[in-house]
Amino acid sequence: MIGCGNMGAAIAAGAVAQMPDVDITAVDPNLDRARELLGPQSRVRVVADLAQLGARSFDVGILAVKPQHVTAALRSAERHLAEALIISIAAGIPIAALRVAATSAARLVRVMPNLPALAAAAMSVGYGEPETLASEDRRTVQRIFGAVGHFCWLANEAEIDIATGVTGSGPGYVFAFAQHLQRAGEAMGFTSDTAAQFARQTIIGAARLLETDPRSAEELKNAVTSPGGTTAAGLAVLDAPDALPHLLIQTTAAAANRAAQLAKFQQQ
Template sequence: MTLDRDPIRIAVVGCGNMGAALARGLAATDGLQVLAIDPDMDRARGLLGDAPVMLRATPAALGEEQPPALVVLAVKPQALPLVLPPVASVLPAETAVVSIAAGTSCASLRAALGPQRPVFRAMPNMPAMVGRSMTVMYADGPGEDVRALCQRVFATVGQTVWVTAEAQIDLATAVSGSGPAYVFAFVEQFACAAARIGLPVGLADALVRATVVGAADMLVDGANRAEALKAAVTSPGGTTQAALDVLEGRHALPSLLKRTLAAALRRARELARADGGRPIKLRLKRS
C-alpha cells in the first residue's frame, strides 16, 4: 500500500460525467495526484476541463511509474467484464479498488481482481458534478487506513455515509443514486403543467426552477423536516391545501414513489444476479 507517499496517487477508470466529476474533485485536493483512464480521450479531456489530471487511454497506464493507492472503477456495470481483466493484470495485489457500478457485489469484484484485494463499493450521485454528491459506501474487510482514504476520495465531491450491509447499497442506488433523475422528472413535468395552465413556457420554467431550488435550500441544514416546512406553506382550506389533496391522494405521489423505488431496486438486484449484464464494447486495449 502506498498511503505513506506524498502525493498519494488515485486512479479513476472511466471518465464520463461521474468519473470526470470525481477526478476534478480529487485534482483540487492537496496531497492527491490523479490518473484518469478512458479510451475516448477527447471526450474525457472536454469533461475534465483544465483540471490537472493525467489522462491515458488504457489500463496499462496503471502499471506505469508509481502504482495508485486506490483505483476507482467509474464505469457502468455492463463495462466491468471488459475493464476488470486488464486492470487486474497490472495492479499490485495490495492496491485497493472501489467500484461505483450498480449491482456488482464485492464477491464478484474479488473473483476478477484477486481474493486478497481490498475492495469497496460506493454509490455517488449526479450532484457530484457540482460538489453536492451523497455517496453511500460499503467496505468488505479492508483496514481503517484504506477506509479513510476511500472516504477522503468521495468527500471531494460532497457528503459520504457508510452502511454496514452490502444489500443497503442496492437500496441506496434506488434512492440517492437514481434520485436526482426523479427530481429532474418532477421539475420537467411541473414546468409543463405550469405552461398548460397558461403561463408562457419560459416563465413557467423560470418559476419552477427557482421554486425547487429555493425549497431545496431550506432543506440543506436539516434544521426542519420536510413535513414541518410543508405545513408552514399550507393554510387550511387554501390553494396549497387544495393542490396537496391531489398530489398526496391515495393513488398519487405516495403510491407513485413507492412503485418508483421498487422498480429501481428490482433492476439493481437484476443487475447483481446477471453479474453486470452484457458487456459493452469499450475497445479498451489489453496490455
C-alpha cells in the same frame, strides 16, 4: 481512475479540488472527452491506456467503467493495483465478482454515487467487507466521495440495490417533478420558458431551504401551508393516500427491484 466519463471525471475533479495532497491519473481511450470533462485547469493526468503507466503502482483504484468492462479492467490493471484499495462504482457488480478478478491483496469497496456528483452535490452510498477494510481505507473512501457531496456507509451489500431506488434514481424523480410542474404552468397559460423558470427555481429554492434549514421536510411543508390557503388546497390533492405517497412507494420499489434484477443478470 479507470474510466473518465461523466461520473469518473466528476469524482476526479472533486477529489483534486478538495484533496490537494492527492495525485490522480485517469485512464480513458477518449482523451479529448476526458480532458474536456475535467476542465482545462485540472491537475488530473489523463492517459489513453494502461500501457502508458509503465510499472507505476497506485494506492487507490476507482473503477468507473461500464459494468460489462469491470472484469477486464481489473485484470488489465492488476500490476498497477496489486495492493490497492479498489473502489467500484459499476452498477450490479457484487464484491464477490470483483474478488474473482482482483488480486488476493486487494481491498474492495462498492460505491453508488448519483448524478448530482456533477455539481458536487451527490448522495453516495457504499459497502465494503468489514474484515478486509482498515479504518484508514474507510476514511479514504469518505474523503473521496465527500468531495463530490455526501457519503453514507451501508450495513450490508444488499442495501445498495435498495438505496439505488432512492438515491441513485431519485434525481430522475425530481427532474420528472420539475418537468411536469413546468407542463402544469404551461397548461395554465404561461410560455414554456416562463413555466420552466418557475418550475426550476421553485425546486432549487426548496432544495436550498432543505439544505440550510434544520427543520425536516414535513416541518417545512407545514411552514409553507396556511390552513385553508392555496398550498393546503394543492397538497390536499398531492398528499392524498393514493397520490404522491402511494406513487413514491411504487416508484422506489420498482427501481430497487430493477437494480436487484440487473445485479443477478450481471452475475450470470
